[in-house]
Amino acid sequence: MTTRRLHLNAFLMSTGHHEASWRLPESDPYAHVDLRHYTRLAQTAERGTFDSLFLADSPQLWGELGQRPAGALEPLTLLTALATATEHIGLIATASTSYNSPYNLARRFASLDIVSGGRAGWNIVTTAGAEAARNFGLDHEPAHAERYARAAEFLDVALKLWDSWEDDTIVADKAAGVWGDDDKIHPARHEGPYFRVGGALNVPRSPQGYPLLVQAGSSADGKAFAARYAEAVFTAQQTLADAQSFYADIKDRTERAGRHPGHLKVLPGIVPVLGSTEAEARAAEQVLEDHIVPEHGLRRLERLLQLAPGDLELDRQLPAELPPESAVEGAKSRYTLVVELARRERLTVRQLIGRLGGGRGHQTFAGTPEQIADRIETWFTRGAADGFNIMPPVLPSSLDAFVDHVVPLLRARGLFRTEYGPKRTLRERYGLPRPANQHLSPAFA
Amino acid sequence: MTTRRLHLNAFLMSTGHHEASWRLPESDPYAHVDLRHYTRLAQTAERGTFDSLFLADSPQLWGELGQRPAGALEPLTLLTALATATEHIGLIATASTSYNSPYNLARRFASLDIVSGGRAGWNIVTTAGAEAARNFGLDHEPAHAERYARAAEFLDVALKLWDSWEDDTIVADKAAGVWGDDDKIHPARHEGPYFRVGGALNVPRSPQGYPLLVQAGSSADGKAFAARYAEAVFTAQQTLADAQSFYADIKDRTERAGRHPGHLKVLPGIVPVLGSTEAEARAAEQVLEDHIVPEHGLRRLERLLQLAPGDLELDRQLPAELPPESAVEGAKSRYTLVVELARRERLTVRQLIGRLGGGRGHQTFAGTPEQIADRIETWFTRGAADGFNIMPPVLPSSLDAFVDHVVPLLRARGLFRTEYGPKRTLRERYGLPRPANQHLSPAFA
Secondary structure, three states: OOOOOOEEEEEOOOOOOOOOHHHOOOOOOOHHHOHHHHHHHHHHHHHOOOOEEEEOOOOOOOOOOOOOOOOOOOHHHHHHHHHOOOOOOEEEEEEEOOOOOHHHHHHHHHHHHHHOOOOEEEEEEOOOOHHHHHHHOOOOOOOHHHHHHHHHHHHHHHHHHHOOEOOOOEEEEOOOOEEEOHHHEOOOOEEOOOOEEOOOOOOOOEOOEOOEEEEOOOOHHHHHHHHHHOOEEEEOOOOHHHHHHHHHHHHHHHHHOOOOHHHOEEEEEEEEEEOOOHHHHHHHHHHHHHOOOHHHHHHHHHHHOOOOOOOOOOOOOOOOOOOOHHHOOOOHHHHHHHHHHHHHOOOOHHHHHHHHHHHEOEEEEEEOHHHHHHHHHHHHHOOOOOEEEEOOOOOOHHHHHHHHHHHHHHHHOOOOOOOOOOOOOHHHHOOOOOOOOHHHOHHHO | OOOOOOEEEEEOOOOOOOOOHHHOOOOOOOHHHOHHHHHHHHHHHHHOOOOEEEEOOOOOOOOOOOOOOOOOOOHHHHHHHHHOOOOOOEEEEEEEOOOOOHHHHHHHHHHHHHHOOOOEEEEEEOOOOHHHHHHHOOOOOOOHHHHHHHHHHHHHHHHHHHOOEOOOOEEEEOOOOEEEOHHHEOOOOEEOOOOEEOOOOOOOOEOOEOOEEEEOOOOHHHHHHHHHHOOEEEEOOOOHHHHHHHHHHHHHHHHHOOOOHHHOEEEEEEEEEEOOOHHHHHHHHHHHHHOOOHHHHHHHHHHHOOOOOOOOOOOOOOOOOOOOHHHOOOOHHHHHHHHHHHHHOOOOHHHHHHHHHHHEOEEEEEEOHHHHHHHHHHHHHOOOOOEEEEOOOOOOHHHHHHHHHHHHHHHHOOOOOOOOOOOOOHHHHOOOOOOOOHHHOHHHO
16 A cells, blocks of 8 residues: 655745745845746755645735735746746646636646646635725625635636547547547536636646646635635644644545545645754744834734724733624634634734744744654644645745755655655646546546 | 847747648647747747747637647747746737736736746737637627727726836835835726726836737727837738838828837738748648648638638639628738738639638748848838748748748848847847836826
8 A cells, every 4th residue: 555645835935934034134035026036946845855836826916015025926927937947846826716717717727737747736716805806897805705606616617628628639640631639629618607608728638637726715615615626725723633623624525525535635834943953943933023023013913803003002912802703804714713823822912923924824833853843743644634835934045944954854754755756747746636527427428 | 320120020830830731741730739849949039039939829719620730828828938948039929908807917928027037028919709709708709999999998007007116116125124115106096998907016017117019900990009009010911012001001100199110110921931942942832732621721711701601612713792891800901911812813712722821811932041031121121021020831840941041141131130139128129118117207207
């Protein structure tokens, strides 16, 4: 039997996930739009035999530029460039189902999958927030449930389009002058409440059939969507118990949706702050916290909690009365996670800002390589994770440190691959089968 | 003073522009989705110091697969990959204003411009045809005039977005913890009949400010649009007189639109069929024509002329009665060009299909390198062209031949650059200024 192995994803973000990372001496404040920076990161992750790398995204200019780097290269563009600089690593781009059309987006992912030799993945998001909505002709963001209804129909259309060419459509009979078999083309012929798409895609079925489908929403709608479609899930979990509970729940939902629970991989996020001793790691964490401008964190926290400016005080705990999650539009599960973290550990607002500065709700773990490897092993072997979404607080240095000092330990313990081996596609790396074409399923035969 | 120099663009298309090219022994029937094939072509064009390369596109699966290769990698994806394999050459992608949203498309072009170091160009199309419309929720294609009205507003929005960051927005003051200057961000705040876009783009202003704007429609609407926005125009012209007339007209319109006529470059298409003697070139052309399946061309011609199947006969001329251009939706000027070509040269339908097989209405020129260089020089020096859109009938061989045998002649005659030199951006190669940011114009000061 095959040994169960960890899956590691490198979540890349300009100068790193810590909000103050750009202020460190090593950091390049223009890194967010520097292809060389990202090329170096991708090659480092590939040296560490990571399964994949990943870019978050939203079609809007976030936050205030006075506070920290804003803007980013469009993820599919950047990943296409990185595809040519790497050979093995998967390339996962975030794209919104609310602010794209299925025909264009399905084609772009199929094109990336072809160009990269089967390494494309799509982190499917519905995009919270009114700012993004106003960039696409809307006055307000669509309601949470409506965004997810549109997302489900978007996926159905995209899957029809990705299957619109059978794998052996191209005949290439030069002598007869017959290039392809028109009978193997299946126009989408989709008519639904959100989309009408008539034709077939104008690119052949790609090496993976379609990109690896990834999802990161943890609300009830998000989990239902993941159970139905997702092959990998990124999730923010602060404690082993919460992570185990999430893991069991999402696997159970997947099975109830008629899918093999092993065909959905759960990857909690972790922000590794490394030191050769625990004290060194804590000192590194303190340097990062010292670079946070607390007033900036205060304003962001007030927005997340949907409070008015001035409602929070830096050296007091959160107010006793806060709105319930059901009243929150947008990042519902993140809201609850942050409130519970503050309550559980009785954090002042200043302390909470420090804890959120690194991972925005994902767990930050400061320690030695051994301690982080222990944490990873514990979660992996005790039903909390199939792998991890590694969120380096400072880039490139924290990724270098993880690859040079943590990956060797994981390999020595037999938890992680030592080389890529003959598997070629991202789906193969995650231990998932290539999807069959829906037009060839027994129901159609 | 600067010597006026030719501009050359390589129009790349799978196995070549001739519809039967895929049937030749040298051709790879899978070339349309092969990055290595396109990489080789791009590097050949760069060896020939071409200004740019170009990919056509439409968001639909064209025609019948039984007849010839269909489908293509999404152009911006392919050009991003080619950006990493080249250093100097411009990268022009076709994208539709009818079937994209300005925010997403503006960002993708800005991202390509950044990743390529200022080499992005956008061939702006409005996309004719009901097939494409039905992939985007419409029953019919929008009327010609409406497509152009939307295109103009799309451009206005895109230009606002590309100017939404001033060039010096990023401050990068680590000590003070100030990354950017929010006062240098200008949200689009656009409200029009087709688009409402509130925010600023989420990527900084790119090396060129925005991509080179290219246009290829030759209808009255198309020419008005080009005069207002385009910096380069691709055009199909069969005779020197027609090309001179088009050239004078579009330059005049540009001037009347308040722009410098030299800031719009006119590039007619030419399909060069080369041979070391004229007889050899004619023989090569005959081989290509012999590979055309005439019944396929017949059906396409009937569709172009909006006739019913069976209305045309291979060995007779076109019917005397055909609808006027004004009754045609879609490729209006192409319709007229094809009818005039057939009438002028009294071609049978079979002959017309042969003439269209290479360039779909663009001039095909079979001859020696000297003869083609003469044609190019004549058009360039007699007010018919600022350069040419080179459409190799067979790829890679016809591009190799052009670069190896025609480019040296053009260089020897002082008509074309011998090396790229210090100029870096696509707009610099075309001899155009970097556009000023509209928010810094005197009207705003």
